[in-house]
């Protein structure tokens with residue numbers, strides 16, 4: 117494993133693994149943000165950079181103090197710092213170039229590009245998308261030009277951007293994932309990897325990596341071994357209990373979790389009375405999945421210490437605030453981009469306004485407020501982890 | 506013209522045929538840059554219910570008045586939402602999108618073929634062609650007389666020929682039956698309609714590219730040289746260009762939701778490589794995997 121630093125590094129050197137109990141101090145409050153946000157030696161999922169707003173000694177601790185500059189930056193670890201917590205989700209924003217002048221990509225916290233595989237893939241037969249109540253189904257089938265083409269064609273463009281680009285990686289075997297990660301390692305313009313593990317593992321009879329803790333941990337560990345790139349792993353909502361899976365991924369060395377991918381679903385063409393999608397099965401996204409995604413972030417936040425980036429049905433600031441409240445440090449906007457490509461940038465502005473309105477110097481204090489209070493050794497609270505239909 | 510996100514004001518809305526609506530919007534930014542064959546992606550209602558925009562061809566675009574029109578059928582909640590708009594209401598429009606029809610500068614005679622609502626896809630080309638001094642024949646097919654596009658909505662100079670399935674107006678039978686009579690006259694043909702109609706049309710014109718139309722006109726210039734798949738030059742040489750439909754997500758090429766299979770074995774994005782394609786670019790026959798297997802050999 118190489119140990120080059122290639123992404124903008126935060127000025128604070130962090131320990132690699134932080135014991136869970138060190139996080140017991142949060143959620144942080146505006147009134148006590150001084151000292152608890154970036155106390156040396158402790159790790160919070162969001163780190164405020166010294167010299168900008170919120171650093172100890174630079175701003176008053178009370179709301180009466182003169183307005184301190186706002187800092188919405190998010191430190192994911194391994195030097196990956198987003199300028200703000202609003203990201204765009206894989207598969208909904210292509211390679212960052214398709215929306216052209218309509219969207220100023222440099223104002224987005226980070227871009228997760230379309231799922232990338234070792235070899236080019238043509239994807240599934242059409243129709244591939246259809247609208248559903250409050251959402252949509254997609255079955256793109258991971259159409260992409262393969263990792264080499266992505267590196268050649270897009271990485272040079274990304275290098276010129278201020279926005280971080282995270283390559284979403286998919287595969288059919290551990291070997292696939294490892295090889296894609298190996299090729300991305302050290303490529304200028306690639307700021308991190310997001311593992312899409314909602315893919316069938318051909319070696320295991322097509323069982324998805326994401327639904328099995330040992331497979332999810334296994335592929336994470338294997339990728340971790342070959343790259344120093346910041347590693348985010350994307351959880352699937354199509355599981356009975358996400359917690360052991362999230363834990364296994366954390367233990368395997370992931371820097372962060374992203375949650376969630378789409379929910380499995382189908383649609384029927386009412387006229388033909390046949391499956392509507394060419395692939396029969398599709399992934400449900402959009403506002404319809406938000407309560408499910410919220411629940412999964414809520415559950416996950418109580419069992420892991422690494423940062424969580426929330427995804428699912430975000431269409432307005434309120435959704436972002438809800439995800440922060442259940443423990444996410446950042447959020448990705450997906451399907452809503454199709455209706456409103458300017459939404460991600462507007463959310464950045466609206467979040468900044470909201471923080472100012474609340475007298476905050478960062479969104480840090482908004483994180484985790486809806487989580488049950490932690491007791492004792494940091495074991496997950498019994499409250500709020502059950503799912504009892 | 507690069508795409509833009511604009512706010513357009515509804516000026517007029519009418520039901521021109523049963524469940525088919527024609528709406529005019531004031532959108533000068535789009536009216537002056539759009540070309541026939543391109544489309545707009547329009548936001549509907551509020552996000553909690555309908556999450557996707559709806560794509561509509563430019564039915565007409567008038568740079569002088571700044572007006573654009575769209576023509577659609579009410580097929581669900583999204584399109585019904587549009588019919589409830591009142592003059593003065595504003596909609597959020599992304600456009601112009603996709604690649605336009607490519608008319609060879611030497612073409613004098615254009616044959617337009619439309620099936621039902623497919624008229625919305627080729628209608629604007631009639632305006633463009635007449636403006637450029639070309640002659641236009643429009644062949645139109647529908648199930649019956651009550652679904653025939655009103656001739657009053659077409660420029661007088663267009664020769665309008667109708668076919669109905671039940672014979673209640675014009676030729677009894679399919680619109681594709683009419684094509685052979687005009688093939689020799691036409692330099693280029695442009696079609697929009699249901700997939701089976703376009704597939705049938707592709708069979709009608711198959712193999713005639715060599716001796717007909719622009720291919721003949723262009724014998725001297727660039728004969729023998731083969732143009733890149735999907736290039737503007739290749740499309741100009743194709744006797745027939747078709748405007749395709751597909752369910753869409755983003756409409757800008759980002760989501761890969763809108764593909765049709767190309768004869769090169771690569772999925773083609775209707776929103777980006779299309780919606781207009783040269784007839785030879787689209788794999789009309791065979792399943793997805795059959796075309797892939799064939800392209801691989």
Ligand SMILES: Cc1cc2nc3c(=O)[nH]c(=O)nc-3n(C[C@H](O)[C@H](O)[C@H](O)COP(=O)(O)O)c2cc1C
Nearest residue numbers: 205206207231254312376377401402428429450451
């Ligand atoms: C058209 C489409 C394509 C997608 N492609 C990918 C992909 O390649 N990799 C991935 O990890 N997630 C993919 N996703 C899932 C999204 O990144 C996101 O997790 C999901 O849509 C939920 O967020 P949303 O409700 O905001 O859309 C895709 C989603 C859509 C709608």
Ligand code: FES
Nearest residue numbers: 754756758761776
């Ligand atoms: S609709 Fe998204 S790529 Fe065409």
